[in-house]
Amino acid sequence: MATTDHRPAIPDATIQQKYAEERHKRLRPDGVAQFLNLATSDKFKYLREDPWVDHAALNAQTPPLKNGDEIKFLVQGAGYGGLMLAVNLIEAGFKAEDIRLVDEAGGFGGTWYWNRYPGLMCDTESYTYMPFLEETGYMPRFRYSYGSELREHADRIAEKWGLTDKTLFRTNCHHYMWDDAEKRWIVHGTENRGPAEGNREIQLKAQYVLVVPGFLGFPHIARLPGFDKFRGEHFHTARWNYDITGGNPTHWNMEKLKDKTVGIVGTGATAIQAIPQLGNWAKHLYVFQRTPSSVDERGQHPTDPNEWANKIASKKGWQYARSKNFLSQFTMDTPIDEDQVNDRWCSTRSYCGFIGAPGIVSPDKTSEHVAALHSMDLERAERVRQRTTDVVKDPATAAKLKAWYPAWCKRPTFHDDYLPTFNKPNVTLVDTNGKGLDALTEEGVMANGTEYPLDVLVLSTGYSLFVENDSGSPVSRAGMTVVGRDGLSMDDKWIRQGSKTLHGVATHGFPNFFFTGPTQVALAVNFTHVLSALASHVAQILVEAERRVDQTERITIEVTEEGEDAYTAEVVKRATSFAGVGGCTPGYYNKEGQASATGPQEQAKEAQGNIWGEGPLKFEEFLNTWRAEGRLEGIEIKGNVM
Structure with missing residues (x-):
């Protein structure tokens, strides 16, 4: 709920004034245009080149995809999200031989492939963040895993599920076009085989396309x-x-x-x-x-094997339960009694102002909702600012290092x-x-x-993030052009109509095409929990759809207009949960403080592009309920339907 009787009083007006002053001095008329996206820059492309790839080793391998190949599943992205999609397809009963992954990187890992800077570690507990720990039987070496371990774990997942030789690296699949006669996606891509061999153009046919746009791309x-x-x-x-x-x-x-x-x-x-x-x-x-x-303590330490075996990983289903317990802390109400993770994230409950929390905030309660968020955040914010004073010896330097904004304004x-x-x-x-x-x-x-x-x-x-794109579509931020039924591009649809999806995973006019948000899905502190829910959801939709036809060779699975309109209305209904973000200090959370849309039509489109306003666990509950009803409501299946 938005408010309860036991909440503290509204914070002192002087703090609110300080927040406003700090925000105002950072506002710029150019907004997100103050940054140059290296994905589209020829002049500075040297800053985005892959320093880690081993072209000779990859060129010596038999390519998992050749020009002219036809495949059942094409997964674009070989980070944790792409791996989770592929694994969920396999666990749902599809064959690994029918799956191919492509990625512009030279190896598995996504952000953990690209980022290898000194000091790199996961900022959430590795026991909840790293996917498939229970399935692989792996114990992380540290409570917050370092980058090399996170990258190694991506390789471990690929090896366990037989995906190592099914991934084409160094490849950008940049153009997708739906062929309605063949019921296939025609895919054009470019493989960078290094300075010795240059680029190789490939054309593929895919029955299903699954795209993981990612959050930390270019x-x-x-x-x-x-x-x-x-x-x-x-x-x-x-x-x-x-x-x-x-x-x-x-x-x-x-x-x-x-x-x-x-x-x-x-x-x-x-x-x-x-x-x-x-x-x-x-x-x-x-x-x-x-x-x-805002810099709070982390409390990094090696994993204790005894604690791991006897407390953390002692029961079947432990990782999902621990991740759910962690995310249950981010609520407007009193958190759960048992805190299994118990780190400083768990005392940052007001972060729900950015990721949402259970309960729908009615428009007439918006001011009350934002005031309640500030009240909930005040003790944490003051404690972190005091920590800066206590640690940094020079008072002038300490003053400049203090964060004057609430938790939901900047990670x-x-x-x-x-x-x-x-x-x-x-x-x-x-x-x-x-x-x-x-x-x-x-x-x-x-x-x-x-x-x-x-x-x-x-x-x-x-990084260039989804809030910076002109269309906001999941494919524009992945550097792709996707042309669906009747020659409609996904970017054009987003620009004209705003974000419209069913559950943030598919949109009308683009059969057999799935993605994992980022608009109209939930966010979470450990986003792998949401990716897991989305990967399972897509896999189950595909399994159920194919079960309903006796010949799947020409099946099409497509979101209906009515289905995406109904779901988009559910997203909009919850959009007021994020009323506090508009007043934040500029950053990627609020498009660098760019002015919000002013006209009613633009405001409506902006609300459509929100994430799920009740947080990740309510989002997951919504998806589970929809599947349990068994109707695949909002999806039209064409083929030889039984």
């Missing part, structure tokens, strides 16, 4: 004057260059920085993990900050070493008072009117 950079003039070495954290720093993804001894002055731009979730490592090795480190992160971070790094004599915080950098010069960075000469510049400037 890195982006700020559009800064003078970027092409900077003569120092530079790279993005999503493509860390150990040739410049020294070390490697598992050993972070960056000895090449001992005599270098280093600057890092950004203080978000990535930077708070990389900065302590840079501070350990650089001769001097400048940290350029636009908006500070909270948790780290044991980040704040102490600013006590080191070789580390300097350059706070830009919300303005960001002025420009780059030949020698370094201009900030606050001062030039900072640098030998190495690290860009921790984030």
